[in-house]
Amino acid sequence: MIKMRFAIVFMAVFTAGGAFAAQSVMYECAITQKHKKLDWISDTMAIVVGKDGKVSVVDNVTLQIMGGPVAAQVLRNTAEKMKVRWVVKGARDSENVRVAEFSYDAMLDKTTNAIAVYAIPLGFPNRFTGKGTCKVRTDGTFPRILP
Numbered sequence: 400m401i402k403m404r405f406a407i408v409f410m411a412v413f414t415a416g417g418a419f420a421a422q423s424v425m426y427e428c429a430i431t432q433k434h435k436k437l438d439w440i441s442d443t444m445a446i447v448v449g450k451d452g453k454v455s456v457v458d459n460v461t462l463q464i465m466g467g468p469v470a471a472q473v474l475r476n477t478a479e480k481m482k483v484r485w486v487v488k489g490a491r492d493s494e495n496v497r498v499a500e501f502s503y504d505a506m507l508d509k510t511t512n513a514i515a516v517y518a519i520p521l522g523f524p525n526r527f528t529g530k531g532t533c534k535v536r537t538d539g540t541f542p543r544i545l546p
Contacts, residue, residue, distance in 0.1 A: 424448045426507060426533040428514050433529035439501065439518045440529035446471070446483060446505060456485050456505070464490050474504075481507045490520075498523065507533065 426446040433440045441458035447468075448454050457468035464487050471485040483505050490498040500521040507514050512535065518527040 423450050423537070425536040426512075426514070427536055428531055428533040430514070430516060430529040430531040432531060434527070437527055439520075439527040440516050444505075444516070446507065446533075448481075454483050456483065456503070460487055460490075460501075461485075464488075471505075479508065479510050481509060483507075 424447070426448075428444045428446065430440055430442055430444065433442075439460065441460055444456065444458035446454060446456050452473070454471040454473055455468040456471045461467065461469050469485050469487065471483040473481065473483055475482040485503050487501040487503065488499065490501055492498060498520045502519045502521065504517045505514055512533045514531055514533050516529045516531075519525070
């Protein structure tokens with residue numbers, strides 16, 4: 400169910416209007432190094448830089464809690480690296496404790512396509528991390544269902 404919903408939202412958001420393929424960049428990322436039992440860092444995520452420079456992030460966390468992609472703030476964007484930040488509000492942990500806000504940062508190395516993602520829950524001492532690699536898509540070819 401989650402995978403199908405992710406695929407539907409993913410396709411709808413990032414192919415809308417047909418302008419995406421020619422003008423924007425999508426980083427389709429697989430997070431392979433993370434704590435297996437904690438889901439605050441998703442296994443798959445996408446970062447999209449629109450033709451207007453606006454950035455959106457979608458993963459299983461944003462889908463489950465926010466209902467879809469979220470806007471991200473670009474903190475740094477050079478030829479070699481891009482750092483973005485986004486916020487997820489209103490989460491609940493496995494014990495149904497409310498977490499008012501999660502602050503996420505992603506650092507993408509554009510030369511190697513390596514990514515590091517960090518999630519920090521507001522008011523808690525925890526910090527969740529994940530690392531992986533991204534595929535760069537600029538041609539409008541998107542997977543029908545992401546893992």
